[in-house]
Every structure is written in structure tokens, then in C-alpha cells.
Amino acid sequence: xxxxxxxxxxxxxxxxxxxxxxTTAAKRIVEGSFERPLWIRGEVVGxxxxxxxxxxxxxxxxxxxxxxxxxxxDVVRGAKPPADGTEVFVLARPGMYEAKGEFQLNVxxxxxxxxxxxxxxxxxxVKLLLQKEGLFDPARKRPLPAYVATLAVVxxxxxxxxxxxxxxxxxxxxxVRVLVVGARVQGDGAVGELVRALRLVNRLPEVEVCIVxxxxxxxxxxxxxxxxxxxxxxxxxxxxxxxxxGHETDISLTDLVADVRAATPSAAAELALSDQRDVRRALxxxxxxxxGGLAGRTRLGLxxxxxxxxxxxxxxxxxxxxxxxxxxxxxxxxDALSPLRVLERGYAVPSGPDGRVLKRQAEFRPGxxxxxxxxxxRVDARVEP
Amino acid sequence: xxxxxxxxxxxxxxxxxxxADDVELDAALALFxxxxxxxxAARERLAAADVKVQTVLEEADGELRVRDLDE
Numbered sequence: 001x002x003x004x005x006x007x008x009x010x011x012x013x014x015x016x017x018x019x020x021x022x023t024t025a026a027k028r029i030v031e032g033s034f035e036r037p038l039w040i041r042g043e044v045v046g047x048x049x050x051x052x053x054x055x056x057x058x059x060x061x062x063x064x065x066x067x068x069x070x071x072x073x074d075v076v077r078g079a080k081p082p083a084d085g086t087e088v089f090v091l092a093r094p095g096m097y098e099a100k101g102e103f104q105l106n107v108x109x110x111x112x113x114x115x116x117x118x119x120x121x122x123x124x125x126v127k128l129l130l131q132k133e134g135l136f137d138p139a140r141k142r143p144l145p146a147y148v149a150t151l152a153v154v155x156x157x158x159x160x161x162x163x164x165x166x167x168x169x170x171x172x173x174x175x176v177r178v179l180v181v182g183a184r185v186q187g188d189g190a191v192g193e194l195v196r197a198l199r200l201v202n203r204l205p206e207v208e209v210c211i212v213x214x215x216x217x218x219x220x221x222x223x224x225x226x227x228x229x230x231x232x233x234x235x236x237x238x239x240x241x242x243x244x245x246g247h248e249t250d251i252s253l254t255d256l257v258a259d260v261r262a263a264t265p266s267a268a269a270e271l272a273l274s275d276q277r278d279v280r281r282a283l284x285x286x287x288x289x290x291x292g293g294l295a296g297r298t299r300l301g302l303x304x305x306x307x308x309x310x311x312x313x314x315x316x317x318x319x320x321x322x323x324x325x326x327x328x329x330x331x332x333x334x335d336a337l338s339p340l341r342v343l344e345r346g347y348a349v350p351s352g353p354d355g356r357v358l359k360r361q362a363e364f365r366p367g368x369x370x371x372x373x374x375x376x377x378r379v380d381a382r383v384e385p
Numbered sequence: 386x387x388x389x390x391x392x393x394x395x396x397x398x399x400x401x402x403x404x405a406d407d408v409e410l411d412a413a414l415a416l417f418x419x420x421x422x423x424x425x426a427a428r429e430r431l432a433a434a435d436v437k438v439q440t441v442l443e444e445a446d447g448e449l450r451v452r453d454l455d456e
Binding site for chain 2 (some may be wrong): 152176301
């Protein structure tokens with residue numbers, strides 16, 4: 001019985017694992033256990049830059065150590081391997097180097113803790129300075145224009161930001177012209193290039209909004225966007241600005257200086273550009289208001305003409321009435337003055353054959369005929385001879 | 386050539402003036418005609434528009450050069 005037990009344990013069964021199967025399984029377990037890269041603090045030992053450009057080193061603390069590699073593409077240009085004992089933060093994915101069966105860290109980022117402290121102090125200094133100068137003041141914030149024809153984008157021409165912005169622009173506002181002003185967004189020279197690009201935007205008179213930022217898919221180095229020089233250049237941009245530094249949680253100083261902060265370049269484009277569907281609706285609305293406006297204006301004109309007509313009519317009527325009174329008064333006066341009224345009282349007016357009125361005795365010649373005008377007619381008469 | 390943005394801005398101005406009542410009838414008609422033309426232009430441009438992507442580079446002599454960006 002004991003022998004049989006011994007043989008069960010000590011004899012290979014049918015399901016023997018190969019080394020590769022084991023390391024592959026271990027790799028899967030290790031790599032599957034961490035969803036995202038971790039920040040790990042430790043001391044660097046034996047860091048060496050190989051001709052391939054990759055760096056290999058150990059990271060240790062008082063009790064343990066782990067193999068690490070930093071691939072060439074993640075090595076900051078011009079950086080030197082840190083000396084033994086340098087304390088660093090590394091951003092790394094735990095993994096397995098199957099060929100050696102080694103547990104190792106695939107480092108994507110390495111920062112000396114001293115530099116972090118220094119960077120933090122510099123960040124605080126700049127933040128305080130710009131705050132005192134009022135560069136974060138909400139009263140400084142300018143509104144974005146309603147419709148943008150030309151949009152400037154200050155970012156890396158090779159980065160994801162430009163692509164993301166163009167994708168959003170196609171969907172929302174295909175009438176837009178996107179002017180990409182290229183600048184490195186991290187590493188050496190990034191600050192100078194960002195400053196130059198932001199100044200260049202001010203020489204483009206057609207630009208109405210400026211987005212500055214970097215893609216969310218890129219490595220998350222915000223340092224350039226926290227520098228005094230870039231913040232000041234951004235504050236000096238003459239059009240409204242949007243800062244989109246591709247990182248949901250961290251806030252960069254450019255986010256505070258810009259007129260608007262966006263979480264990502266895509267979000268920045270969404271904020272900057274109107275949705276064409278809204279614009280179509282706005283055009284429909286403007287069309288009906290245009291028609292209504294003219295109709296209203298025409299109606300108003302008609303009303304004005306009608307009112308003027310009424311006034312004219314009233315004026316004419318008032319004038320007629322006045323004239324009628326005047327004529328009546330004149331008629332009454334004429335009536336009073338009429339010689340017929342005198343004749344009514346029994347007077348008569350003599351006139352000679354030539355029609356002249358005979359006023360004096362001498363004008364009556366004996367035997368001559370004359371006419372007497374009385375109230376109701378004429379009487380022929382003759383002077384006694 | 387005007388842009389859609391310019392058309393929209395001008396259209397809003399035209400509508401506001403037409404709605405304001407204090408514009409002369411002749412001027413109102415002129416505004417209306419301009420509005421209709423702008424409206425048509427904006428709609429046509431919206432239908433035909435495609436995003437134009439360009440890069441701006443500063444030459445050694447300080448001159449700016451704009452060129453289309455191939456994606």
C-alpha cells in the first residue's frame with residue numbers, strides 16, 4: 001500500500017507539462033493579474049544601457065529584488081542610466097521572461113524620486129506665481145465662438161490628438177479648416193516647441209479657436225504643460241483656447257490657464273465645433289424667422305400706409321369743413337352787403353341808356369329815357385320835358 | 386468667399402434687424418434678399434463641406450508656409 005502510494009507520487013503521469021507550458025501558464029497568471037501598469041518604488045542596481053538601446057537593471061528594497069527592463073522606445077532621449085542606489089519610481093507591467101523563466105517588470109517609465117520632489121516643487125512655484133498674476137482668474141475666461149471656421153491645433157503632428165480631432169470634426173462640423181501647428185509634447189525641446197507653436201498661432205489671423213494638448217493614448221507626461229513658459233504663451237494667444245492634455249484625472253497648469261478645459265482632444269473638438277445637425281436646425285429657424293421678419297415688416301409698412309391714408313382723409317375732411325364755413329360766412333356777408341337788400345326796403349336805382357347809375361339831378365335830361373331797378377325787376381321811365 | 390460661420394452670423398444679424406421693426410421697407414427687402422442668398426449658400430456649403438486639414442510651418446526666414454496634411 002505504501003509502495004503503491006509512493007509510486008503514484010513519484011512516477012510521471014500522462015499529463016506531463018513542458019517547461020514552456022509552465023512558463024506560458026505562469027506568464028498568463030502574472031500578466032492577467034494586473035489590469036494596468038503599476039507605480040513601484042525601489043532602488044536601482046546594476047542598470048546598464050545595451051547597444052540595442054534597451055536598459056536592464058534590478059529594482060530592490062530591503063528584503064527583495066526584481067529584474068526590470070526598459071525598452072528602447074520608452075527610454076527618454078538623451079537619458080543616462082541611473083547610478084546604483086538611486087531611488088526611483090517606475091511605471092511597469094509585471095510579466096514573465098519566458099526564455100529564462102524569470103519574473104520581471106516591463107518598465108515604461110522611470111523617474112528618480114528626487115526629480116519628482118523637485119518637479120513637484122517647481123509645479124507649486126509656477127502655480128502660485130501664475131495664480132497671483134491672475135492667469136487662472138475666471139473673469140479672464142473668454143467664451144468660445146458659436147461657429148468656428150478655422151481651428152488651430154497645437155500638438156504633435158504624429159500623435160493621436162490630431163486624428164481624434166479630425167474624426168470629431170468630420171462628424172460634427174465638416175465645414176471647418178483645421179490648422180495643425182506641430183510641436184513635440186514631451187521630452188527635450190517640448191517646452192520650446194510648444195511656446196513657438198502657440199506664438200505662431202497669433203500670426204494666423206483666420207484662427208478663431210486654439211486647442212493645445214496631446215493624445216490620451218500617448219505616454220502620460222504632462223511636464224511641458226506645467227511649465228511657466230508654455231502657460232504664459234497660452235495666456236497670450238489672442239483667440240479663445242482649450243487645453244486638452246489627454247488625461248482624465250490629472251489637471252495640468254495649461255488646463256487652468258486656458259479659457260476652457262477638456263478631458264481629451266476629442267472632447268476639446270466637441271466643445272469647439274458646433275454640431276452640424278444643430279446648425280441645420282438653426283438654419284431652418286433662421287429661414288422661418290427671415291420670412292416672418294419680412295412679412296412682419298411688410299405688414300408694418302402696410303399699416304403705416306393705411307394710417308397715413310386715414311390721416312390724409314381726416315385732414316382733407318377737416319379742410320373742407322373749414323372751407324365750407326368760410327364760404328357760408330362770406331355768403332352771409334355778401335348777402336348783407338347786397339344792394340338787393342336795400343331795394344327790398346323800397347329804394348330804386350336809376351340808370352341811363354348806357355347802363356351808368358344816375359346819381360345827380362344834372363344827369364337827368366328832360367325827355368330822356370332811363371331805367372329804374374327795383375326789388376323785383378326793372379321799370380322803364382322818362383324825364384318830364 | 387464667406388464661410389458658413391460668417392453666413393450664420395450675418396443671417397442672425399439680418400433676422401434681428403428685420404424683427405426690430407425700425408428698418409425702412411426698401412432696406413428690409415434688401416436684407417431679406419441677402420438673407421435668402423446667405424441661407425442658400427450656407428446650406429449648399431454644409432452639404433458639400435469636407436474637413437480641410439493643413440499644417441503650418443515657419444520657414445527659416447520667418448515666413449509661414451501652409452500645406453495640406455496627408456492623413
